[in-house]
Amino acid sequence: MRNVNEGRRSFLKDIGKVSGATILATTPLVSAFAKESGAANEKKVKIGLIGPGSRGRYLLTYLMQDPACEVVALCDDYQPSLDAALKLAPQAKTYTDYRKLLEDKSIDAVVIATPPAEHHVMTIDAFAAGKHVYCEKSLAFTPELCLDSYRKYKESGLVLFVGQQRLAHPVYIKAMEMIESGAIGEIQGIRAHWFRNGSWRRDCPKELDRKINWRVYKDISHGMMTELACHQLQIGTWAKKMLPKRIMGSGSLTYWKDGRDIYDNIMLIYEFEDGVKMSYQSIISNKFNGCEEQILGNLGTFELEKNRLFYESIPPAPGILRLINEMEHKVFSAVPFAGTSWAPETAQEYKGEYVVDPRKLRPGSDGTDLLLEQFVRAVAEKKPNEWIASQGYYAAVLALLGDIAMREDRVVEFPQELIL
Amino acid sequence: MKDLVISACRVKFELWSLFACFVLANVVNIYSIISFKSNWGELLSMWYVVLALSVAFYVAFAIVRLLIMVIKRVVKR
Numbered sequence: 313m314r315n316v317n318e319g320r321r322s323f324l325k326d327i328g329k330v331s332g333a334t335i336l337a338t339t340p341l342v343s344a345f346a347k348e349s350g351a352a353n354e355k356k357v358k359i360g361l362i363g364p365g366s367r368g369r370y371l372l373t374y375l376m377q378d379p380a381c382e383v384v385a386l387c388d389d390y391q392p393s394l395d396a397a398l399k400l401a402p403q404a405k406t407y408t409d410y411r412k413l414l415e416d417k418s419i420d421a422v423v424i425a426t427p428p429a430e431h432h433v434m435t436i437d438a439f440a441a442g443k444h445v446y447c448e449k450s451l452a453f454t455p456e457l458c459l460d461s462y463r464k465y466k467e468s469g470l471v472l473f474v475g476q477q478r479l480a481h482p483v484y485i486k487a488m489e490m491i492e493s494g495a496i497g498e499i500q501g502i503r504a505h506w507f508r509n510g511s512w513r514r515d516c517p518k519e520l521d522r523k524i525n526w527r528v529y530k531d532i533s534h535g536m537m538t539e540l541a542c543h544q545l546q547i548g549t550w551a552k553k554m555l556p557k558r559i560m561g562s563g564s565l566t567y568w569k570d571g572r573d574i575y576d577n578i579m580l581i582y583e584f585e586d587g588v589k590m591s592y593q594s595i596i597s598n599k600f601n602g603c604e605e606q607i608l609g610n611l612g613t614f615e616l617e618k619n620r621l622f623y624e625s626i627p628p629a630p631g632i633l634r635l636i637n638e639m640e641h642k643v644f645s646a647v648p649f650a651g652t653s654w655a656p657e658t659a660q661e662y663k664g665e666y667v668v669d670p671r672k673l674r675p676g677s678d679g680t681d682l683l684l685e686q687f688v689r690a691v692a693e694k695k696p697n698e699w700i701a702s703q704g705y706y707a708a709v710l711a712l713l714g715d716i717a718m719r720e721d722r723v724v725e726f727p728q729e730l731i732l
Numbered sequence: 733m734k735d736l737v738i739s740a741c742r743v744k745f746e747l748w749s750l751f752a753c754f755v756l757a758n759v760v761n762i763y764s765i766i767s768f769k770s771n772w773g774e775l776l777s778m779w780y781v782v783l784a785l786s787v788a789f790y791v792a793f794a795i796v797r798l799l800i801m802v803i804k805r806v807v808k809r
Binding site: 628630631632633634635636 | 760761763764765767768769770774777778781782785
């Protein structure tokens with residue numbers, strides 16, 4: 313039986329082996345260059361989009377901008393979604409059954425953006441039909457189905473990407489490089505949270521409720537774990553280069569009591585072998601704290617959503633500003649009615665440093681566009697990216713194990729059989 | 733309205749005053765680097781503070797000269 317530590321070491325090896333090339337390939341400059349050469353010289357990758365709902369259409373807008381690919385087919389059993397997608401890709405052929413789409417031999421790859429409960433069967437059917445797959449998170453609905461999808465991917469020799477867009481985001485990539493080089497010292501903790509205020513429900517006829525509001529039903533979606541947490545938990549394991557040893561958590565429905573059976577208030581701890589913990593909290597009835605991933609080292613802290621790095625030892629303000637500040641305090645503290653009028657407070661307030669110069673980031677990009685570009689290029693070159701596939705797999709497994717820990721109210725040890 | 737004549741002598745005096753203020757501001761910068769044990773790179777990186785300080789010293793010097801001139805005139809009367 314495979315040793316758990318051996319599996320975890322293999323995880324580390326996989327990270328190290330491919331991370332350099334992946335980092336290079338994901339810089340915006342290289343992506344832009346690749347886009348141009350794709351347009352000029354190579355055959356376009358033909359893509360079928362399965363599930364052009366809100367997320368699917370978001371992906372579609374990026375795919376339509378990529379000159380290296382062409383969206384030739386759309387599939388949905390909900391006509392309004394299909395109609396809305398056709399406005400973006402009027403030339404695409406439409407299907408209501410994804411299996412018919414897969415029969416189209418001209419299609420090279422599929423993008424699956426249906427609810428999570430459908431991901432596994434569509435992914436394995438796509439591989440069986442010889443199609444490369446970009447599957448939105450989570451990869452599948454249970455850890456075992458994730459493993460099956462991953463094994464089918466390996467057997468197929470085709471490309472598998474999972475919609476974990478932070479893997480392609482320059483801020484995250486740069487931060488991981490800096491962590492590797494010791495910029496924040498040793499990681500002592502990871503804190504991730506996603507707070508928002510909204511029910512996830514959309515108005516619709518009662519008979520369409522489960523089709524439109526699938527996110528709030530536990531037999532179709534695992535709610536916050538598969539919709540939100542999987543993105544952020546994956547950042548923790550990427551930074552630690554380690555899988556957690558055990559997972560514990562608590563979930564409840566505290567506010568949106570509208571007939572849903574998913575939680576709206578969750579808190580989990582993922583504990584690593586070395587004692588470091590990754591905490592995750594999400595509430596969808598208060599947005600004060602927003603969304604963030606903090607990686608805490610003994611020398612500094614990353615706040616990745618804000619693109620910031622804070623060092624523990626704050627560099628002092630320049631000498632001349634400190635001198636002026638001191639003199640001003642001496643003068644004004646002696647005068648009872650006056651106050652410090654122009655004390656150089658900016659020298660004392662530490663706002664951290666940018667991880668990546670914001671001027672070098674694509675405006676409005678959360679990494680989805682970059683990840684899709686990488687996918688299209690991987691398909692065009694017929695080069696599976698093992699690291700991205702395994703990261704997508706583990707992101708789903710981490711989220712799903714967390715859901716199990718909450719629902720079964722127990723501490724879950726990371727199963728050996730789920731380690732690749 | 734009378735024409736305002738600024739002599740070459742006056743211009744030279746003001747320029748030398750400004751230069752002296754600039755030197756003084758640099759001396760203050762050097763003093764602050766030594767006393768706070770800062771990086772000597774601040775000699776260049778804090779150029780904008782030195783410039784602002786030079787102007788501040790020049791304006792203060794101008795105010796002092798103006799006050800002296802006003803007092804002298806009042807005393808003469």
